[in-house]
Amino acid sequence: MSSNTITFIGAGNMATSLIGGLVADGYEPKSIIASDPDEGKLTDLSARFGIRQAADNRSAIEQADVVVLAVKPQILEQLCAEIRETVQQRQPLLVSIAAGIREADIQRWLGGDVTLVRTMPNTPAMLQSGATVLHAGDKVSTAQRDLAESILRAVGLTRWVDDEALLDTATALSGSGPAYFFLVMEAMEAAAIGNGLPADTARLLTIQTALGAARMAIESSDSPATLRQKVTSPGGTTERAVSILEQGNIRNLFEQAISGACERSRELSNMLGKQ
Ligand SMILES: NC(=O)C1=CN([C@@H]2O[C@H](COP(=O)(O)OP(=O)(O)OC[C@H]3O[C@@H](n4cnc5c(N)ncnc54)[C@H](O)[C@@H]3O)[C@@H](O)[C@H]2O)C=CC1
Numbered sequence: 001m002s003s004n005t006i007t008f009i010g011a012g013n014m015a016t017s018l019i020g021g022l023v024a025d026g027y028e029p030k031s032i033i034a035s036d037p038d039e040g041k042l043t044d045l046s047a048r049f050g051i052r053q054a055a056d057n058r059s060a061i062e063q064a065d066v067v068v069l070a071v072k073p074q075i076l077e078q079l080c081a082e083i084r085e086t087v088q089q090r091q092p093l094l095v096s097i098a099a100g101i102r103e104a105d106i107q108r109w110l111g112g113d114v115t116l117v118r119t120m121p122n123t124p125a126m127l128q129s130g131a132t133v134l135h136a137g138d139k140v141s142t143a144q145r146d147l148a149e150s151i152l153r154a155v156g157l158t159r160w161v162d163d164e165a166l167l168d169t170a171t172a173l174s175g176s177g178p179a180y181f182f183l184v185m186e187a188m189e190a191a192a193i194g195n196g197l198p199a200d201t202a203r204l205l206t207i208q209t210a211l212g213a214a215r216m217a218i219e220s221s222d223s224p225a226t227l228r229q230k231v232t233s234p235g236g237t238t239e240r241a242v243s244i245l246e247q248g249n250i251r252n253l254f255e256q257a258i259s260g261a262c263e264r265s266r267e268l269s270n271m272l273g274k275q
């Protein structure tokens with residue numbers, strides 16, 4: 001993988017996380033190129049990670065073996081019109097990270113017959129703790145699948161899905177998921193401050209507890225439900241707290257939230273991908 005030049009079109013939050021994770025994993029910074037109309041972001045990325053900046057999207061693609069499409073879904077069609085000719089000439093492996101934009105639409109916008117892997121990463125990729133779901137159509141060779149996977153595996157866990165529609169669910173679960181945990185942290189921290197803890201202590205205890213719980217969940221053979229039961233002494237404090245959360249219907253709220261995010265991903269597909 002190390003000899004491949006990877007170009008990022010769009011140097012925003014998610015591209016920064018992926019680049020940071022790749023460089024931390026030992027990927028040669030000079031084999032990574034970023035292109036973005038915001039020159040400040042490019043300068044910042046070069047200074048932080050030693051990667052190369054491109055003058056424009058086309059020249060960035062002309063040097064690339066792999067092109068990561070890392071712009072907002074709303075501007076992907078316009079971007080594809082701009083890069084279509086260069087992509088058709090160069091024929092790099094394309095990796096889209098855009099939420100909700102179907103392969104068929106990207107193919108149409110780029111003039112067809114391009115090699116594309118759709119993925120849904122998440123921002124913990126920055127710390128090589130990402131979770132990425134990938135989908136490839138029939139025309140993508142095993143070697144190209146392996147290449148796409150090797151890039152995302154450098155920044156965390158990878159899983160393939162055969163059904164492209166399941167990317168909507170992955171987007172709602174792991175793509176957006178870090179935000180749900182941050183929201184829970186915000187709420188726990190505020191409640192602890194409300195109950196008298198100094199703000200810095202409340203924040204540290206919240207974050208360390210989240211980290212410890214996540215590590216236990218990943219390293220233990222017990223399920224999250226069993227791990228929760230092991231914290232919950234009969235008649236104790238956890239039982240009271242968990243019962244209040246259950247009465248507030250926390251499970252139903254998560255069901256609604258994740259279904260809502262899935263629905264939004266499908267809406268983006270239908271709204272932005274319409275012919
Ligand atoms: N932020 C996240 O947690 C995740 C985001 N994604 C997907 O990643 C993509 C990017 O999202 P973010 O990084 O959050 O957005 P962002 O807004 O931080 O980054 C997008 C970047 O694209 C640049 N850009 C705009 N027009 C451009 C053009 N014509 N050519 C090149 N670059 C251009 C912008 O200047 C900006 O730096 C989206 O499609 C999103 O669905 C996927 C997984 C997680």
Ligand SMILES: O=C(O)[C@@H]1CCC=N1
Binds near residue numbers: 171
């Ligand atoms: O909120 C979004 O639309 C993007 C996709 C997953 C995470 N951020």
